[in-house]
Amino acid sequence: MIRSNEGIDIPTSLAEWCDPSRMALVVYDMQVGICRQVPGAADIVERTGIVLEAARSAGMRVAFTRHLSLPLKWMGATQLRTAMAWQRRDSPDTVEPWFLRDAEATQIVPELAPRTDEAVFDKLTMSAFDSTSLSFSLRDCGVRAVALAGIAMEIGIEPTVRQATDNGFVAVVIEDACGFGNREASDRSMATLRFLGEAVITDVAGFCGALGGR
Secondary structure, eight states: OEEOTTOOEEOOSHHHHTOTTTEEEEEEOOBHHHHTTSTTHHHHHHHHHHHHHHHHHTTOEEEEEEEOOOOGGGOOHHHHHHHHHHHTOSOGGGOOOTTOTTOGGGSBOGGGOOOTTSEEEEESSSSTTTTSSHHHHHHHTTOOEEEEEEEOIIIIIHHHHHHHHHTTOEEEEEEEEEEOSOHHHHHHHHHHHHHHOOSEEEOHHHHHHHHHTO
16 A cells, blocks of 8 residues: 555555455346357356355455346437347347346346345446446445456446546456457457556456455
8 A cells, every 4th residue: 555645545456455345346247148148158157256255255345237228119329229230130120129127138147146235236338337326336335446247348348447447446357257249359458458557457366365365
């Protein structure tokens, strides 16, 4: 830990950031319908499960995000364009809302089921900080950092990490617990995060070790 002349304490190690009073774990979009689409999702479920158990054992706050689709009547131009791209449709009239609120596809995979004392934030956007109360909830609890695991790096985790910084939080990326749909796009996302230097990059072993060493 280093302290500025103005009395601002800045953690300098992963273990210092992983203080449960300072950090929350965010499990990003580990939903049934998303994991079905991503090759290697079973490995990410397993690694995220290890991270989740370590965070729970340490008494760390845990949050889950879920990507939602609105009913067609509430899907505007942006939502329809995104759905057309994802579903490879040429007409908005052929779009199907994949992640309606109560659909099986929208639920968190059972291996990672949220506990009653864990938060679930539903979103329409890619960043977990946009149009959710995540930022308010973290600040309200005095949390300054978030660790991230889930799917998918190139779709939503990178913008979440970058917006974490814009909202005054430090993001810790647990790289081998972050899945992807496209390897090249995921590699570009990680290269960008490393270039910017704002996020802390670690792996499952490093994260669990930092918690275990407390």
